[in-house]
Amino acid sequence: MESAIRDKSKLFAIRIVKLYRYLCNEKKEFVLSKQLMRSGTSIGANVVEAQSAFSKKDFLAKMYIAFKECSETEYWLELLHKTDYLTDEEFESINEDNLALKKLLSSITYTTSQNLKNS
Numbered sequence: 001m002e003s004a005i006r007d008k009s010k011l012f013a014i015r016i017v018k019l020y021r022y023l024c025n026e027k028k029e030f031v032l033s034k035q036l037m038r039s040g041t042s043i044g045a046n047v048v049e050a051q052s053a054f055s056k057k058d059f060l061a062k063m064y065i066a067f068k069e070c071s072e073t074e075y076w077l078e079l080l081h082k083t084d085y086l087t088d089e090e091f092e093s094i095n096e097d098n099l100a101l102k103k104l105l106s107s108i109t110y111t112t113s114q115n116l117k118n119s
Contacts, residue, residue, distance in 0.1 A: 008097075012043060023036075032080055040069075043073065067109055077091060078095075
């Protein structure tokens, strides 16, 4: 599962970078899109850090940060959608990927925390 989350978070980061470019170049939106870029690419960065963790607790902490970054990304996507920078179709497409990542990270953090309690 860990390589799946790594691959999915990297693909998501690529989508976020492309969306950032689109928002800057086409929509001339620079503030919200910068926040989206930071949180959306941070998900994968934290997943990679987690996979190099020195302990299970460190792994859990990094994965939980990635989960929180998904929540923040969801906020920026919703804001861009509600302010008409993203169409319904654009929002639903990328938000669906974000929610899938969030569910996967939720499962990873829950399972890891349960394993830590039981060890």
